[in-house]
Amino acid sequence: MDILKTENLKSYYILEMGTEKKEVKAVNDVTIGIHEDEIYGIAGESGCGKSTFLKTICKLVEPPLRMVGGSIYYAVDGKYVDVAEVKEEEFRKLRWKYISYIPQGSMNALNPIIRVKESFKDFFTAHQKINDEKKDFEEPLKQHLSALGLPMRVLKSYPHQLSGGMRQRTTIALATILKPRIIVADEPTTALDVVAQRAVIQLLKDIQKLQKNTIILVTHDMAVHANITDRIGIMYAGMFVEEAKTEEIFENPLHPYTRFLIASLPKMGDKSYKPSVPGTPPSLSNLPPGCPFHPRCPYVMDICRKERPPLVETNTDHKSACFLSSKEGLQ
């Protein structure tokens, strides 16, 4: 049972520059299913649309970004709800109780002029009534923080008094205070030093085990994916080009782009020549026809220049969008 499904999801940045209109196709017809109780990783280079995909499924769509087509289904109490139809006031109740959001490591996500405890209270009271301050709010909050190994002094301090790693862990505690079903994390470890990054990854793993929910983790760092995710989806030019279990992606990548991505990762103790993906990433405002990777793909065929390969299951629980693999599969 998928906890979150998208069908032909399209969301573009509509930019009016002077006279003509420019459409940046950040999410380009994506159909994907994310299971319950798993850590689903989304990998891809900068400018491949992964952050936009996150914003769209969380309905954090602000102009110039606009959801142009397709639908998003949440599995709320067993039945699918098409979130695109739900009105904002109604959807507001779902926020943080059903789906919450962890920002990038470098972002100051907490209100700078109120104490951390005050921020927790704002998020808490937005969804849960507090009649007895101590029992309904303070006790569960203290328990939640100690479960995540955070010192209590964090509550009394202001965001600017915390170190980068500490602030990020506090934001994670905030995102998990109401025990949501889905936690969406957008590059949670960038801009953190490597030790703080490891602590954050550990924290996310513990939370997932503790609350049995689903974490959707977006990062460009394949090594982070290797360490934490159960399944990975590779995004390229606004589309999912491959999706499989983590071990499968690293051992037997099918799509040429994924192959290059895995091959180009430097490893300790291995000084052999590491190739780099030829050419330059496509601009999302004028995509090449057919498969967007075809200008850089060494195995390019005629069909690749004309049609866009669908994301098709070629092996068990291993989808890829490339005529090379699906053609063989077809034969």
Next chain:
Amino acid sequence: MESFKELMKDGRFKFAFIVICVLAFMSLLSFFSPYNPLKWNVVPRDLPPRWPHIFGTTSQGQDLFWQSTFAIRNSLTIALIASSISRVIAIIVGLVAGYRGGRTDTILMSINDSFVVMPLLPILILIASVMRGNLTMVALGLILSLFGWAWDARVIRSQVLSLREREFTYTAILSGTKTFNLVIKEYFPFIIPIIFSTIINNMIWAIGMEVTLAILGLTNIEVPTIGTMIHWAVNYQSMLLGYWWWILTPVVISIFLFVALYLLSSSLSEYLDPRTRIQRIGEARG
């Protein structure tokens, strides 16, 4: 020219541009004025606005239309003197404080801040009352320029401070450019938009100050400027006696001038803001 067409699409710029053209044309007309602005009783007195005196005439027997052409020209000259000189001071102070940093920066900025915080009007009144009548247009322009640079020096300094830390400063040094032409080549494209928008804001301030001092009778009230016109209108109790056109002409002209300059400055600073210019460059060939 292409950028001009784009600017014209912005309503504020279009209105401002038209009004300024009209005022500039009027100030040019002053060279062909049939009457000598300093002479009185050249036309019948107190005529309401009717052809040939389209703005009417004053109790001093001067034609208001030709008088206002001189007024606009003189006010604009004073404003240009004041704002151009104060730009030079602002750039020097801003660049030196921003680029050298350290002790020079703290000293320069503390003096600069005292000019920002200080109430300038009483001081200008003091200066003007000391110089009494012989406050000519150029002298007034110079005095206003001495007090009009503080706010913008701070703006330029913060821009230079941020530019100094950016990596292309080091790339320029490593490309062999010396400090002086590094500032010209690298920093000026960022500073020029600031100079442009602050020149106009400073002109507004300067004209406002000139009007205020003239009304207090502290400047050379023979020379027709927007301020002196109002001064005579108020002194001759033009409102009480019902010569409404005498007081309304300078007031309306000044409002048009101030609003037009303000809209020009805000639309220009938006257009010239480096961030939007970069997008436009990218988009032009994107």
Next chain:
Amino acid sequence: MNKKDNNPEKEELIRAKNLQEVFVIGGGFARSRLLAVDDVSFQVNKNEIFTLAGESGCGKTTVSKILLGFLEPTQGEVYYKNKFIGDLRKWEEKKEFMKEVQSIFQNPFETFNPLRKVDSYLCDTAKYFGMMKGKGDKKAIEEALQSVGLGMEEVEGRYPSEFSGGQLQRISIARALITKPSLLVADEPVSMVDASLRMSIVNLFKELRDNHGVSVLYITHDLATAYYVSDRIGIMFRGNIIEMGDVEEVLMNPKHPYTQMLKQSIPEADPKKKWIERVSITELETEEYMRKGCKFAGRCAFIMEKCKDHMPEEIFVDGRMVRCWLYGGEKKE
């Protein structure tokens, strides 16, 4: 001096000796001093890629600025080809030094002024360093662009915003190569470039070292690329070089507890090698900077009394230098 470290046939190119840089935080009257760079000594030899690795805020960028002559160190000297660079006062002398020691920067989009055409930098470099025979002689520029796999027509008359990060970084390298330098300082050159294109830049460094005789000072926090590309490496922590030597030795069997923890904390791109034990993180960075003695004492599992007192001088063990009391070394009187 680190005698053991440099074997005879390696000719020394640039050497830093006991560098120290004090940052003053808090302006006006509330000054507190912070040792951003504390007693750093190392050298880069000819035809070698030396890496200076460490977390953000460990002082490695400050060291690179001192080496390039942009920053006057509070203490310590820098010798280029055995000449003290502090004596270079006149602009001509400085230019001579810059001709030999060039640099590229972290953020490709900030390396070039967004309001100036990219090729204006290439022409400036060629013009000011006399690499142009006649007026329009673009040979040196074409050559440099060619060595990074770019053509003149791709670059001429365009603005930085029209290129991708990877392309801009290659143009930046080309600009640095115009003066045929013998040392290229690369400060975090690939951290802002996409993972898949990262290798093209890193392989370029190898090619520069082997075919163009350019040595590279590679500054990074990414140990994986450091292992792949460099010959020797120095690990920095809170302003000190705590371990330095051959990259195979230092990274494959690290001695200093911080290097060990650093290596373990880097996620391996291999699902089978997941982390097991937990790690503790620092409360506040400045706290560690201010600490007397070994700055890692707060988090070190092998802490001893003397660690709190002061750090040992350079100790040589297993072919690398390490500053940790675990490996002997007498108490400095």
Next chain:
Amino acid sequence: MLFFKRYLLPRLVQFLVVVFVGITIVFIVPRLSPADPVQEVINRITSQGAFLDPAAVDNMRKSLTELYGLGGNVFQQYFAFWGRLFRGDFGPSLFQFPTPVTQLIMNSLPWTAGLLIATTLISWIVGNFLGGIAGYFKNRRWAKILDNVCMVIRPIPYYIFALLLLILFAYLFPVFPSAGGYSVGRRIGFNWAFISDVLKHSFLPAISLMVLGMAANFMTMKLIVSNIVAEDYVMYAKAGGLKESKIAFKYVFKNGLLPQITGLALSLGQIFGGALITEIVFSYPGIGTLIYGAINSGDYNLIMGVTSLSVIGIAGATLIIDLLYPLFDPRIRYR
């Protein structure tokens, strides 16, 4: 202790620098003018035909020089000037001889203070409130209209706007008295009759100051808020499902007010100048009219006294606002 050294001390030093630079200018300017003020007063008296024997003229010259503090070389004058300043003695007013200048200033100061403080506070609160809402709900129609209206009002200098109001209210629909602080013959006392009379008289100058102040605050606050709306913590609060009203007030609006506090401190000088001029247009009995009278009568001491006090007053007010700022911004309180 650290907070005092890092934040308060620099502000105090800045206050002293402002006062020093201001007072030095007030000291230097009259000495630049070629005309010797003492000689001018003597010419004015002798020109009125009264014959005075030379001894009396010399006597007068000596006492006037002493009175003007022009004795001794420049430095002695300078120190004497500061000495008198600390004693609050600006010498007697030359026009209403012998009443001391400080006395005259003290009479008109409460009028100006009342007008200035009331209008600045009201225009700051209302201007920021409207600007905040207009910035948050950018595409509402009323926000756009109000924005355009303010865009036209903001550049108009105080004098012209005051004049416009005078023409509009005093002559076309004479609802409000066009001059004075209270009607002639009204006994000054703390009773309702007198107060309502004062309010009626000060209505036009107050309105003129408030409208301009509101327009300026509206525009700046609208700009600040439209930037804050794009900040990370606002987007994060939206993702957290907080109510729109809480986000608008506690996250956007409260953060937006902080730069407006420093903005107020920096613009006090200009607001004060504007108040002076508006008083003169409506001949409201404050410092403005006082200085206007001093100009016409060439009363140097009074002008120098008013200028010095306004420099010290405004610098003091700015210092107070700067010192209050940490109470609102925890980032400064807890470095």
